[in-house]
Amino acid sequence: MSRGWVHCRVGSFDLEATWSIEPGEVLVLFGPSGAGKTTTLRAIAGLLQPQRGHIEVGNRVVYDSDSGLSLPTHRRRVGYLTQSYNLFPHLNVSKNIGYGLRNWTSSAAGERVRQLIEVLRLDGLEQRRPWELSGGQQQRVALGRALAPNPEVLLLDEPFASLDMELRRIFRRELWSTLAESNVPVLLVTHDREEALALADSIQVIDEGKLLAQGNPLDVLGQPGQERVANLVGVENLFPLTIESRNPRNGTMVCAGRGLRIEVPLDASVPNSSPEDRSETPASGIGHVTVGIRASDIIISTQEILGSTARNRLQGVVTHVELAPPGYEVTLDCGQPLRCQITGAALEELKIRPGMDLWAVFKASSCFLVQDAPLVARRHIAGRP
Amino acid sequence: MTSTVNIRRRHSVRAASLVSLVAMFLAVLLACSSSRGKETLTVFAAASLTQSFEAVAAAFEEAHPQISVKLAFDGSQRLRVQLGHGAQADIFASADERQMSLAQESGLLAGEAVTFATNTLVVAVSSQAETKVKSLTDLAQDDVRLVLAHPEVPAGRYAVDVIELMAKAPGFGPQYSAQILRNVVSHEPNVRGVLQKVALGEADSGFVYASDVVSAENISVLVVPEEANVAAIYPVAALRFAAEKKSAETFIQFLTSPQGQRILHSHGFGPIPSLAGSNSSGSPDFRGEKPASAYLESIHALGDS
Amino acid sequence: MALVTGRRLISQPTPGAGLGGAATLLYVVFIGLPIGALLFKAAQQESFFSSLISGPALTAMRLSLVTSAISMLVIVLVGTPFAYLLARSRSPLLRLVDALVELPLVMPPVVAGVAMLMAFGRRGVLGAPLEDLGITLPFTTAAVILAQIFVASPFFVRSAKVGFQSVATDHEDISRTLGVSPWSTFLRVTLPLAAPSLLTGLALSWARAVSEFGATIMFAGNLTGKTQTMPLAIMSAMETSLDTALVLSVLLILGSLAVLGALGILARRHWQAEA
Numbered sequence: 005m006s007r008g009w010v011h012c013r014v015g016s017f018d019l020e021a022t023w024s025i026e027p028g029e030v031l032v033l034f035g036p037s038g039a040g041k042t043t044t045l046r047a048i049a050g051l052l053q054p055q056r057g058h059i060e061v062g063n064r065v066v067y068d069s070d071s072g073l074s075l076p077t078h079r080r081r082v083g084y085l086t087q088s089y090n091l092f093p094h095l096n097v098s099k100n101i102g103y104g105l106r107n108w109t110s111s112a113a114g115e116r117v118r119q120l121i122e123v124l125r126l127d128g129l130e131q132r133r134p135w136e137l138s139g140g141q142q143q144r145v146a147l148g149r150a151l152a153p154n155p156e157v158l159l160l161d162e163p164f165a166s167l168d169m170e171l172r173r174i175f176r177r178e179l180w181s182t183l184a185e186s187n188v189p190v191l192l193v194t195h196d197r198e199e200a201l202a203l204a205d206s207i208q209v210i211d212e213g214k215l216l217a218q219g220n221p222l223d224v225l226g227q228p229g230q231e232r233v234a235n236l237v238g239v240e241n242l243f244p245l246t247i248e249s250r251n252p253r254n255g256t257m258v259c260a261g262r263g264l265r266i267e268v269p270l271d272a273s274v275p276n277s278s279p280e281d282r283s284e285t286p287a288s289g290i291g292h293v294t295v296g297i298r299a300s301d302i303i304i305s306t307q308e309i310l311g312s313t314a315r316n317r318l319q320g321v322v323t324h325v326e327l328a329p330p331g332y333e334v335t336l337d338c339g340q341p342l343r344c345q346i347t348g349a350a351l352e353e354l355k356i357r358p359g360m361d362l363w364a365v366f367k368a369s370s371c372f373l374v375q376d377a378p379l380v381a382r383r384h385i386a387g388r389p
Numbered sequence: 390m391t392s393t394v395n396i397r398r399r400h401s402v403r404a405a406s407l408v409s410l411v412a413m414f415l416a417v418l419l420a421c422s423s424s425r426g427k428e429t430l431t432v433f434a435a436a437s438l439t440q441s442f443e444a445v446a447a448a449f450e451e452a453h454p455q456i457s458v459k460l461a462f463d464g465s466q467r468l469r470v471q472l473g474h475g476a477q478a479d480i481f482a483s484a485d486e487r488q489m490s491l492a493q494e495s496g497l498l499a500g501e502a503v504t505f506a507t508n509t510l511v512v513a514v515s516s517q518a519e520t521k522v523k524s525l526t527d528l529a530q531d532d533v534r535l536v537l538a539h540p541e542v543p544a545g546r547y548a549v550d551v552i553e554l555m556a557k558a559p560g561f562g563p564q565y566s567a568q569i570l571r572n573v574v575s576h577e578p579n580v581r582g583v584l585q586k587v588a589l590g591e592a593d594s595g596f597v598y599a600s601d602v603v604s605a606e607n608i609s610v611l612v613v614p615e616e617a618n619v620a621a622i623y624p625v626a627a628l629r630f631a632a633e634k635k636s637a638e639t640f641i642q643f644l645t646s647p648q649g650q651r652i653l654h655s656h657g658f659g660p661i662p663s664l665a666g667s668n669s670s671g672s673p674d675f676r677g678e679k680p681a682s683a684y685l686e687s688i689h690a691l692g693d694s
Numbered sequence: 695m696a697l698v699t700g701r702r703l704i705s706q707p708t709p710g711a712g713l714g715g716a717a718t719l720l721y722v723v724f725i726g727l728p729i730g731a732l733l734f735k736a737a738q739q740e741s742f743f744s745s746l747i748s749g750p751a752l753t754a755m756r757l758s759l760v761t762s763a764i765s766m767l768v769i770v771l772v773g774t775p776f777a778y779l780l781a782r783s784r785s786p787l788l789r790l791v792d793a794l795v796e797l798p799l800v801m802p803p804v805v806a807g808v809a810m811l812m813a814f815g816r817r818g819v820l821g822a823p824l825e826d827l828g829i830t831l832p833f834t835t836a837a838v839i840l841a842q843i844f845v846a847s848p849f850f851v852r853s854a855k856v857g858f859q860s861v862a863t864d865h866e867d868i869s870r871t872l873g874v875s876p877w878s879t880f881l882r883v884t885l886p887l888a889a890p891s892l893l894t895g896l897a898l899s900w901a902r903a904v905s906e907f908g909a910t911i912m913f914a915g916n917l918t919g920k921t922q923t924m925p926l927a928i929m930s931a932m933e934t935s936l937d938t939a940l941v942l943s944v945l946l947i948l949g950s951l952a953v954l955g956a957l958g959i960l961a962r963r964h965w966q967a968e969a
Contacts, residue, residue, distance in 0.1 A: 051867050077870040078879075084871040090864045094886045103882075104872030153873050466933050487738065517817070536915065541933035574833035575915025576922075580927055585917070591832045592818045 005189050006157040008067075010047045010057030012040075019213035025157065025189035032204035032221065034192045040213040041193040042081060047157040048191070049084050050077035062156025083155030083188070087162040087343045089146035091134035097121070097145050098130040103352070104153035120148040123182060139167050140175050147179065151186060158183075161190040176202050188246050201225055209233050240299035240333070242345040247291050257317065259295060263339020267315040268295050268371040293373050299333060299345035301370040305363045306354055315368040318342065322360045336364055392525070393488050419574050428456045430636045433472065436579055437508065437544070441656035442482070457637050464542055464579055472497050472628065478641060479631035480622065484508070489624040501630060502624035505644040507659035508546075508598045509618050512611035513540035513584060519591035525611055526561060528594060529568035536575045536586045536595040539661050547619045548596035552685035553615040565612040584608075594674030600657035620659065667678060729947070736940040745941040753919050754927035761835060761923060762903040765842040774892070778884070779787045780851070781858035792855075799848050806845050806911020814840065814913070836920050837914035846903035850895040857891020858884065884948055893961035897954050904950060911927060924949075 007024035019040035025031045033041045040113055048050040048059055050066065053074065059067040061082060067174055072379030075324070091100050105113035106119040106228060121127060124144040127350075134142060143163060150158060163179065166171045202222040202261055217224050217233050235388055245259035245266075255270045309318060331347040334356055342364055346356075356362070371384075434442050439462050446458040461478070465488040472481060473495055473595070481497070482505070483489045487504045515521045522533060538545035549570075556566035572593060579581045583595040588607045599619065602610050625644060629636035643649045645661065654660070718783045736742060745751065780792050798806060814821040814831045831837045859963060862883050869879040885892075908923040916920040916930065931938040 040762075049867075049871050051870070061888075076876075077867070078875050082871050084868060086864055086868065088864070090862065090868045092865065092883060103869070104874065106874065149868075149872065155871075165896070200746050207905070245802070470936060522765065538915065539930050539933055552867065571919065575917050576930065577916060578911065578933070582911070589811060589815065591811060591815050592915075 005063070006048070006059075006061050006191070008048070008057060008059035010044065010054040010059065010067075012043055012047055012052065012057075014043060014052075017043075017213060020215070021047070021210070021213075022215065023191065023208070026190055028184075028187045029205045030183065030190040030192055030203050031208060032200045032201045032206075032207045033191065034195065034207055034215075034225075035210040035389060036195055036199075041210065042161055044192060045084065045161055045191065048157070049082045049159060050071060050075060050080050059246075059372045064156075064357075081153070083153075083158040085146050085150045085158070085160045085163050087165045088135075089142050091137075091142055091145055091149070093134050096131050096133055097126060097137070100134065100145050101148040101152055103149055115308045116152055117148075120152055123185070123366045124148050137324050140171050143167065144178070147182065149334035151182075151188070155188060157177070158188045160190060162193055162195070164194075164196070165236065172196075178205070191264070197225055224276045226306045239296040240345070241297040243295045243297075243340055245293055245295055247293060254368075259293060261340075264318070266295065266318070268293075268373065269369060295371050295373060297342075297366060297371050299343045301366055302342070302344040303365040304334060304336075304344050304346055304350070305365060306355070308363050309365050312365070313367070314365045316364075316366050316371075318364045320362060320364060322356060322362060325356060325358060334362075336362060338364060408638045417441070418433060419642055428633055428636055429459055429529065430456050430479040430480070430633050430640060431459045431461065432480045432617060432640070433461050433468045433476070433478045434480075434482040435468070436462050437484050438462065438482060438623070440604060441600065441653050441658065444652045444656065445649055448648060452643070452648075453636075455638065456633075456639070458640070466542065469497075470548075477632070478628055479629070479633050479637045480625060481628055482625040482644075484621060484623055486622045486624055487543075489626065491627070493606065497629055499634060499637075501625040502626040503641060503645065504661055505621050505625050505641070505649070506623040508621040508623065508654050508657075509659060510547050510596050510621075511593055511599050511602055512592045512594055512613065513597045513602055513605065514607060514609045514611060515587045515590045515592065516607045518592045519609055522594050522611070525555065525613065526565075528572065529561075533572045534574045534591075534593045535569065535572040536577055536583045536592040537573055538580045538583050538596070539576040539578055542579055543578065543621060544583070544596070544598060547621055548582065550615055550619045551596065551613055554619070555613070558614070558617050574614050587625045599659070600614075603655075603657040605622050620662075622662075623658070703892060726771065732943060732946070733942060735942040737936075739937055739941065744754055744942060745938060746945055750918065750927065751942055751945055754831050754922055754924050754942070755949060757838075757919065758833070758904055758924040758946075761866050761950070762842060762900055763840045765903045766896060766900055768839070768843055769847045769850050770892075770896065773847055774854060777851045777854035778858050778880070780855045782863075793956075795851050797848075798845055801845075803845060803906065803908025804912055807841060807909035810837075810841055810844060810909060810913040832913060833915045833917065833921060834912075835920055838923060841909040841913045842903035844904050845906055845909055846899045849901035849902055850892075853895025853898060854888065854892050857888035857895070860891065861887045890961045893957055897957040897961075899959070900953060901950060904946070904953075 005024075005026050005324050006041065010019070012019040012021075017040070021040065021044040023044075025030060025207055033044060035041055043052060046237060047057065047059070047067075054067070054069065056067070056069040058069070058324065062243065063079055063220045064081075065073060066080045067073060092103065095103065098117055098121070102113050102117040105116060107289050124147065125145055126148070127139065129137065129141060132289040134145070137145065148161070164175060167175060174198060192203060203222050206219065208218040209216045209224060209225050243259075243261065243264060243266075245261040245264065248258045248260050250257040251268060252270060254322040255368075256266065258267050278292060293358075303314070308319070318336070318338040320338035320342060322334055323337050323341065324335040325332055326335075330349050334344045334346055334351075336342045344364060350356075354362075407435040432442065432446070438620045442460055442462075446460055449605065450456065452456055454590055461468075465483040465485045468476075469482065469483070469488045469492050472478060472492065481489070483492070483502075489498075492498055493502065509603060512525065518533070519531070522679075524529060527533065528535060537548045540546055540549055550564050552569055555561050556563055575586065577586065577595075580597050582602055583592075584597050584601050584605055587597075588605055590607070594611075602608065626639065627634060631637050644653075650660065713754065739745070760942075768851045780788060781797075781946060801809070811818060811821075811832065813819050814824070814837070816822065816825050816830060824831065865883050865887065866876075866879050869883045870876060874882065904923075905925055906923070907929065910921065910923060911926060911929075916922050916926045922930065924942065928939050928946065931942055
């Protein structure tokens with residue numbers, strides 16, 4: 005397991021990070037580039053000296069600013085996998101994987117390398133040089149090299165960044181199954197939502213060196229409670245709207261603004277709707293909310309779909325069609341631009357192109373309300389003295 | 390089709406610019422070698438003549454304002470090779486009869502060579518080594534560091550001759566030559582290198598021309614007795630392919646004239662053998678009464694003489 | 695390897711190809727003609743082969759090889775850690791030192807020789823106290839080596855520094871996370887990755903050392919078997935006959951080609967051999 009907290013200052017950039025990972029658990033650090041994710045990993049690995057902090061790796065304290073303890077990197081027993089893998093170009097696959105086994109007996113080291121080559125399906129590539137490998141093979145070699153000396157924690161820095169979309173899916177699955185077999189705690193850094201959802205046991209969203217949210221990945225990424233988090237995790241549609249009427253019986257309310265009128269879940273959890281806030285809104289109880297809808301939660305139709313349970317049916321003209329792997333993103337002008345994610349097959353079948361008149365359909369429950377002001381989840385920062 | 394034409398044209402533009410570059414280069418070369426205005430006399434002279442010929446050229450230009458003298462100095466052997474490979478000059482002044490006769494054999498000369506000066510060898514002693522090397526016999530001591538010019542250059546060959554002659558002379562002994570040669574730490578490419586090493590104190594002593602020590606500092610001089618000394622003959626000749634044959638003759642006459650000889654003598658050169666009797670008064674005479682193994686003389690005194 | 699060559703095959707002719715071709719031709723003729731003429735002239739002599747293996751030529755060649763080999767050993771042992779520090783440190787003091795490294799490159803060799811005399815000569819800054827201890831450097835084989843180190847070391851340090859800079863610190867970081875100490879990391883990762891640059895620098899440096907003339911004649915003098923290296927022997931031979939000098943030049947060129955060729959092969963084979 006690994007846990008700790010650090011405060012790092014790099015130039016004018018301030019980072020506060022806290023983590024706790026149990027054996028076999030994957031903690032994902034999610035955030036945009038420059039958020040401080042890599043800095044956190046480097047601090048844990050000892051490649052960067054924090055201003056203050058306390059770092060434990062596998063029941064050992066490897067850094068503690070109060071007692072002045074700081075183990076050098078090579079004695080911390082961390083596995084570190086970087087974005088570009090940094091395989092040693094002068095060594096072949098076997099020697100790369102066995103690089104960290106210098107102190108093992110040669111038979112034990114040989115056995116360990118053979119075992120990893122089998123698990124990572126690198127058989128037959130033992131003598132190849134890094135530049136003779138595909139991106140995915142390189143990634144597996146780098147993973148094997150990091151796992152070989154049995155690290156107490158595995159630090160993965162955007163391990164899929166240099167792979168294309170197709171490969172990412174495949175290797176994510178592979179990584180997941182490899183990690184499932186070992187019991188090593190993993191700290192994974194990514195800015196890819198899909199990756200985070202697929203791999204995380206728990207997730208932390210960070211930006212500008214600060215923790216914004218943390219918890220179960222589905223909760224945090226699926227329906228982010230804060231606008232800043234929502235922006236970060238990539239909710240394609242965010243609309244600032246005014247509440248027109250509430251329907252507590254259905255648990256919904258109708259919101260409108262700038263030509264858009266939609267039915268959304270009732271605003272019980274929104275701070276704006278708290279009694280103090282409401283006193284500031286007009287007497288009718290009308291308030292302002294930001295509503296988020298994922299592009300992939302919207303259905304597109306050439307005709308109005310009547311007789312369905314979907315509460316929202318909007319008509320609009322196609323303004324853009326853009327490639328957005330794995331499919332296409334279609335933007336409809338429904339008063340405000342509405343972005344919808346569809347597959348290539350759907351695009352061809354409906355012959356969607358700019359200028360077409362279409363209907364967008366989605367459930368009220370697909371919409372979620374986003375806080376305007378960020379709420380710093382201080383209570384989550386556990387383990388901090 | 391048009392694209393091919395365009396490419397061709399670009400090629401020809403490139404070729405044209407390349408040609409013009411080469412043309413510019415040649416033009417610069419030609420400009421450098423072409424004389425302008427007054428007559429220019431080019432003199433190839435042995436390195437040991439550097440200071441004396443600069444003074445001679447200045448006096449000559451004063452006497453003949455229409456002629457400007459261009460001097461080039463190097464080892465006699467190297468100058469002779471350069472001339473053989475087509476270097477353009479009007480006059481060749483050698484420190485060595487051998488190089489002059491080689492030039493004669495190669496058909497480089499316009500006429501007979503004329504001797505215009507002689508030079509003798511002296512031993513230069515570093516001012517740091519004055520206590521160690523007080524006489525020529527001290528040169529054979531074990532801890533003396535001696536430099537000679539390379540045996541293939543005239544100064545080096547003369548030095549070896551002088552050492553062997555001294556070994557035969559009374560007071561030195563037959564071992565002298567072997568002992569002294571064992572002390573050689575370097576064969577310098579030219580006599581200037583010898584002087585430099587001694588003046589810097591890196592070597593204790595070295596054999597140089599009498600003309601070299603006139604302006605040298607930080608050294609003392611041991612004079613080699615006449616019976617052991619070798620007189621270097623300095624011949625001069627006009628060259629066959631000289632552009633200014635007439636001026637060349639004028640310059641050679643000036644060298645052997647009393648005025649030219651006076652300048653050469655003031656730079657430590659000896660008299661022309663045939664004129665020695667009539668012109669001995671002006672020469673710094675190391676020969677004659679001076680004892681064999683012997684005296685130390687300040688170089689500044691020599692320079693003043 | 696197959697991947698790399700496969701990609702290279704796709705390369706398209708560049709727009710500058712015509713000019714590049716012309717420049718290459720001009721350059722090859724300019725460099726090749728004098729060297730070719732030298733070889734041709736030398737080979738025309740009847741006594742070519744006997745002169746080639748004559749005593750004095752071999753003595754000078756042996757001295758050149760021995761002194762330059764010792765110089766290279768010193769340059770590599772001292773220059774490698776120094777170059778690494780230059781490549782990795784950001785201290786302003788080292789920036790200054792970095793600039794100083796290039797100074798011997800712009801000094802005329804004779805000036806370098808004078809500078810050596812001022813420092814290590816019998817009356818030099820360090821030479822005078824050494825003289826009192828009974829150590830005299832000028833006119834010794836050691837002086838030849840010192841002169842070579844002075845003029846040749848910048849070539850190695852420069853190239854080695856660039857080589858170390860090209861090794862990503864990420865590789866070194868990764869090595870340390872794998873439990874390998876910084877010192878071992880240097881030996882197992884940094885050095886092998888920088889090796890091609892180090893070998894290139896060594897070749898350049900050696901070429902400079904073996905052709906060194908000006909500083910040697912100033913500081914070490916010219917004595918057969920002791921301080922007369924090949925360039926000095928060529929110069930001395932030039933006083934007698936151009937022909938002997940030509941033969942010695944050919945010997946130097948052939949010897950240099952052999953050493954540089956060996957270093958080049960070593961540099962190219964390096965990564966393959968390491969696996």
